[in-house]
Amino acid sequence: MPNTSTYPSPDFETVLQQHRGIIFKVARLYTRSEADFEDLVQDISIQIWQSLGNYKPTYALSTWLYRIALNVSIDRLRREERRQRHQEAFEALPHTGQPGQPSGRSEQLHRWVQALPPLERALMLLYLEDYPHGEIGEMLGISKSNVGTKISRLKQRLKKELKLHHYGNE
Amino acid sequence: METNDWKALWKSHQAQLDQNTRLNLMITRQMQQQAARCPLRALWAARIAETLVWALLLAGLSTCIATFQGHTAPQISAVVLSLFAVVGISGSAGQLILLGMLQFDGPVVEVQKGLERLRKHRLAITQLLMSSVPFYLAHVFFWFQLLFGIDLFASGDPQWLLAQMVLSVALLPFTFWLIREMGKPTPRYAWIAGLRRSVAGERMEQAVRGVKALKDFKAQ
Numbered sequence: 001m002p003n004t005s006t007y008p009s010p011d012f013e014t015v016l017q018q019h020r021g022i023i024f025k026v027a028r029l030y031t032r033s034e035a036d037f038e039d040l041v042q043d044i045s046i047q048i049w050q051s052l053g054n055y056k057p058t059y060a061l062s063t064w065l066y067r068i069a070l071n072v073s074i075d076r077l078r079r080e081e082r083r084q085r086h087q088e089a090f091e092a093l094p095h096t097g098q099p100g101q102p103s104g105r106s107e108q109l110h111r112w113v114q115a116l117p118p119l120e121r122a123l124m125l126l127y128l129e130d131y132p133h134g135e136i137g138e139m140l141g142i143s144k145s146n147v148g149t150k151i152s153r154l155k156q157r158l159k160k161e162l163k164l165h166h167y168g169n170e
Numbered sequence: 171m172e173t174n175d176w177k178a179l180w181k182s183h184q185a186q187l188d189q190n191t192r193l194n195l196m197i198t199r200q201m202q203q204q205a206a207r208c209p210l211r212a213l214w215a216a217r218i219a220e221t222l223v224w225a226l227l228l229a230g231l232s233t234c235i236a237t238f239q240g241h242t243a244p245q246i247s248a249v250v251l252s253l254f255a256v257v258g259i260s261g262s263a264g265q266l267i268l269l270g271m272l273q274f275d276g277p278v279v280e281v282q283k284g285l286e287r288l289r290k291h292r293l294a295i296t297q298l299l300m301s302s303v304p305f306y307l308a309h310v311f312f313w314f315q316l317l318f319g320i321d322l323f324a325s326g327d328p329q330w331l332l333a334q335m336v337l338s339v340a341l342l343p344f345t346f347w348l349i350r351e352m353g354k355p356t357p358r359y360a361w362i363a364g365l366r367r368s369v370a371g372e373r374m375e376q377a378v379r380g381v382k383a384l385k386d387f388k389a390q
Contacts, residue, residue: 024188051273067277078376119278
């Protein structure tokens with residue numbers, strides 16, 4: 001793997017260990033089964049390995065990793081959608097197997113984000129991960145004001161959805 | 171529920187899910203084999219194959235140009251068809267260059283646009299082949315000479331030849347209008363979209379819509 005950057009490449013295993021949370025978060029959001037999740041985690045890891053030679057510290061490593069993870073995931077999702085029929089928004093299987101089930105509201109929030117179109121999904125993920133609008137815009141390649149407008153609209157939709165769900169359960 | 175509550179809920183949900191998810195570091199020792207799972211492998215293979223096919227076509231046509239000495243119309247036809255082959259090679263080779271330049275660590279919208287444009291390439295090939303339709307006479311003259319040894323221009327009925335040439339010229343504006351319509355994300359007429367889908371495939375159709383969706387996402 002040639003290093004085209006003038007900076008030393010970070011160690012691959014160290015990067016994966018320290019930032020595996022980013023890979024898991026993104027892969028979880030763009031897959032609907034454990035098998036697909038594991039496949040996507042591997043695809044993202046391979047792409048990180050292939051791209052490490054290009055890493056420049058002008059970006060935070062986490063920002064750089066999110067870009068790769070999102071690009072691989074969205075591309076894979078588009079390719080998968082070409083083969084599969086459209087699935088219902090809330091058909092997602094929760095990733096279980098951990099001690100203690102996530103609460104109903106957190107699962108509902110996860111499913112709502114997972115049901116968004118691929119790019120809106122990325123936007124919402126980065127927002128919930130507390131990235132500032134400017135950085136989100138840089139990661140996605142859109143303006144900061146565009147990020148603000150889109151997040152505002154998504155928040156309105158989410159509030160409405162949570163309210164509907166709350167009254168539906170009463 | 172307030173925004174900060176959502177963020178806190180989201181983070182605790184992710185932390186719970188991460189507890190039992192393990193990263194398989196075995197892949198670090200198998201990178202050579204795993205690297206073959208490049209998601210763009212299929213695109214690379216398709217473009218390389220395409221470039222080779224165009225190159226072979228051009229080589230064949232060049233041989234025919236030399237062989238058809240003394241038969242002006244077939245020779246000119248071979249030259250015309252060669253021009254299309256040159257355009258085809260340039261297009262496929264250009265796609266290979268774009269593939270080589272694509273970096274997954276770029277801004278998401280730009281990288282995805284690049285990927286969808288690469289997949290839309292099938293439409294460009296379709297448009298190229300369609301643009302050769304008004305030049306169908308070049309095919310007729312060329313193949314008659316190659317397969318039957320008949321110079322149709324020299325031995326054909328002059329009135330028939332004239333009628334074919336008029337038809338060729340008449341086909342030019344319609345063909346170029348059709349090519350332009352086929353390139354639009356939403357063609358004006360449903361039959362054009364249907365034609366595009368049947369000729370270039372659903373995958374290309376999705377790529378065309380994908381590029382539009384990316385442009386819409388970037389716009390405020």
